[in-house]
Amino acid sequence: MFWLKLSWASLWHRRAMSIVSLLALTVTIGLWLSVEQVRVQSKAHFSQAISGTDMIVGAKGGEINLLLYSVFHMGEPISDIRWQTVEALRERDEVAWVVPIALGDSHRGFRVVGTEPEFFQRYQFRQGQPLNFNVGAAFAGVNDVVVGAQVAKRLGYSIGDQLTITHGLQAMAMAEHDEHPFTITGILAPTGTPVDQALYVSLEALHQIHANWQLGSMVPGSNVLGRFQPKTVTAAFVGLERRTLVFRLQRWIQNYRTEPIQGILPGVALTRLWQMHAISEQALRLIAGLVVLCGLLVLLAQNMANVLLRQEEYRLLRLTGMRHWRIVLLVCTENAMITTFASLLSVLVVMLVGELLHEWVLSEFGIWFSILVPTLWQWLALLGLVVMSALLPVIPMWQHRSKDQHG
Amino acid sequence: MNVLEVEQLRHYWDDGVEVLDIESLVLAQGEKLLLTGASGSGKSTLLNIIAGLLAPNSGKVFFQGELTSGLAPSKRDALRASQMGIIYQQLNLLPYLNALDNVRTTLAVSGRRESQTPETLLSNLGIDAALQRKPVTKLSLGQKQRVAIARALIAQPSLILADEPTASLDKHNRDNFMQLLMAQLADSDSALLMVSHDPAIAEMGFDRVVSLAEVNRVLA
Numbered sequence: 001m002f003w004l005k006l007s008w009a010s011l012w013h014r015r016a017m018s019i020v021s022l023l024a025l026t027v028t029i030g031l032w033l034s035v036e037q038v039r040v041q042s043k044a045h046f047s048q049a050i051s052g053t054d055m056i057v058g059a060k061g062g063e064i065n066l067l068l069y070s071v072f073h074m075g076e077p078i079s080d081i082r083w084q085t086v087e088a089l090r091e092r093d094e095v096a097w098v099v100p101i102a103l104g105d106s107h108r109g110f111r112v113v114g115t116e117p118e119f120f121q122r123y124q125f126r127q128g129q130p131l132n133f134n135v136g137a138a139f140a141g142v143n144d145v146v147v148g149a150q151v152a153k154r155l156g157y158s159i160g161d162q163l164t165i166t167h168g169l170q171a172m173a174m175a176e177h178d179e180h181p182f183t184i185t186g187i188l189a190p191t192g193t194p195v196d197q198a199l200y201v202s203l204e205a206l207h208q209i210h211a212n213w214q215l216g217s218m219v220p221g222s223n224v225l226g227r228f229q230p231k232t233v234t235a236a237f238v239g240l241e242r243r244t245l246v247f248r249l250q251r252w253i254q255n256y257r258t259e260p261i262q263g264i265l266p267g268v269a270l271t272r273l274w275q276m277h278a279i280s281e282q283a284l285r286l287i288a289g290l291v292v293l294c295g296l297l298v299l300l301a302q303n304m305a306n307v308l309l310r311q312e313e314y315r316l317l318r319l320t321g322m323r324h325w326r327i328v329l330l331v332c333t334e335n336a337m338i339t340t341f342a343s344l345l346s347v348l349v350v351m352l353v354g355e356l357l358h359e360w361v362l363s364e365f366g367i368w369f370s371i372l373v374p375t376l377w378q379w380l381a382l383l384g385l386v387v388m389s390a391l392l393p394v395i396p397m398w399q400h401r402s403k404d405q406h407g
Numbered sequence: 408m409n410v411l412e413v414e415q416l417r418h419y420w421d422d423g424v425e426v427l428d429i430e431s432l433v434l435a436q437g438e439k440l441l442l443t444g445a446s447g448s449g450k451s452t453l454l455n456i457i458a459g460l461l462a463p464n465s466g467k468v469f470f471q472g473e474l475t476s477g478l479a480p481s482k483r484d485a486l487r488a489s490q491m492g493i494i495y496q497q498l499n500l501l502p503y504l505n506a507l508d509n510v511r512t513t514l515a516v517s518g519r520r521e522s523q524t525p526e527t528l529l530s531n532l533g534i535d536a537a538l539q540r541k542p543v544t545k546l547s548l549g550q551k552q553r554v555a556i557a558r559a560l561i562a563q564p565s566l567i568l569a570d571e572p573t574a575s576l577d578k579h580n581r582d583n584f585m586q587l588l589m590a591q592l593a594d595s596d597s598a599l600l601m602v603s604h605d606p607a608i609a610e611m612g613f614d615r616v617v618s619l620a621e622v623n624r625v626l627a
Contacts, residue, residue: 006504323485
């Protein structure tokens with residue numbers, strides 16, 4: 001304990017320099033932790049976009065492509081699937097529920113998803129969290145629309161506002177379905193998933209507006225009323241009675257003869273998709289590593305300078321009979337103390353900033369992240385950093401010893 | 408039994424100038440020896456060699472019968488920590504510690520148990536509890552010297568080396584310092600080897616006073 005006190009007293013004696021070192025390391029470690037958290041949270045954000053759905057069924061093609069357009073609303077579907085296929089799925093014993101989705105239209109840059117009201121009960125994200133409405137409720141009629149949190153925020157929508165949707169994904173005035181205005185009946189709570197960036201209407205509404213639409217322009221005077229049965233949808237989210245039935249359903253899908261379809265497991269596809277982005281993860285890791293390396297180099301430079309600046313102090317310690325290794329240990333302890341304080345301070349600051357910005361980032365940018373408590377691996381890395389920083393003075397102190405008159 | 412024996416000791420400065428050539432110097436257990444000499448006569452160099460801070464060019468230094476001049480630096484460090492107390496002219500207290508912790512440092516380094524606590528020893532030397540917890544930089548010169556005495560004595564060393572501890576003191580403070588030091592040593596078995604250029608302190612309780620010129624052939 002006395003030795004810790006001695007190291008602390010020495011640090012306090014040089015408190016201006018110690019505080020600068022502490023701040024420099026806090027910033028370094030804070031940056032590293034932040035980059036690390038961005039990496040971890042990006043992965044979590046990405047992989048938790050959908051949950052509770054056991055399978056996504058769509059037209060045969062690449063599984064990543066199906067995942068991208070059905071969940072992330074990115075890219076174009078290769079082909080639609082027939083409504084007959086949706087019904088065939090619903091009749092399977094393995095299947096508990098099926099929620100079809102139809103894509104193709106947009107509203108001011110945001111995707112419009114045609115689906116059924118059940119979508120709002122079945123779609124889950126982030127380990128089984130259900131969708132909630134900030135205000136209002138699911139659509140009940142062909143003129144109702146539900147908007148995601150980001151859509152409402154960016155476009156300044158509230159309940160009762162009217163909007164029209166655009167045919168296709170390009171915002172061309174001529175392609176506007178302005179003959180079919182929608183009224184907002186619900187605004188979803190932020191989820192930090194692609195759900196926030198979409199509008200949801202009934203499949204019936206989509207059918208109606210497209211039934212009046214031929215060859216990319218509206219047929220004047222045409223109108224369709226009453227119930228309908230959609231001919232095609234883009235994909236279907238499927239929930240199973242038991243997850244173990246997934247292989248049985250996969251076999252059925254592979255042998256399905258009506259049209260070429262595929263079923264993907266969202267978790268597996270998400271993992272594969274993330275692996276395709278492994279380079280960005282590695283880049284983030286590299287940046288984080290370089291940040292730490294910079295911090296350690298600064299500390300090493302300071303240690304080397306200290307060996308010269310603190311000659312008198314070391315001489316006084318030697319006069320008491322203190323052995324060289326003990327003096328080295330004292331200096332190592334000082335480094336370990338600074339790095340430990342800097343690590344704890346960084347964790348605290350990153351957690352505090354995370355806590356303060358958590359809601360704001362979700363509502364402003366639609367990015368969800370959990371409170372930034374370091375992972376076990378990150379704690380171990382911090383421990384390693386403390387050990388490494390503690391060992392830094394050994395080399396300059398040893399070099400100093402060789403010049404010591406004492407030898 | 409002799410605490411210290413120096414034989415055929417020779418030492419040169421880096422530029423080759425000889426500074427010490429001592430045939431023999433002996434210090435008995437409990438003996439208080441004053442070694443006088445002019446500035447630059449090699450007094451401090453001799454103490455540094457005895458303390459193991461400096462290796463002599465040739466010759467032998469025995470401490471309690473053990474040859475120390477050939478020991479590895481780490482062993483000389485250990486010997487200095489456990490068996491010697493040193494009082495310097497500049498006092499050499501650690502500036503970032505208070506009086507009490509300066510004394511405790513010696514105990515921690517030596518690993519020895521004290522016969523009296525650092526608090527008691529400092530109190531006996533006139534450093535009260537409040538002063539003991541003050542940073543040494545806030546103490547007066549006289550108070551610092553008492554702390555330096557306490558630091559040298561706390562581990563009950565066999566040998567106390569004092570390198571011109573009174574050089575920067577006026578007569579009053581010098582006499583006080585010597586009285587305190589001798590009073591503390593009166594009840595101990597510690598030997599004292601003090602070097603000074605001030606012949607006036609020769610009358611202050613030393614068993615023997617030797618001029619360095621008598622033992623250092625370089626000065627002859």
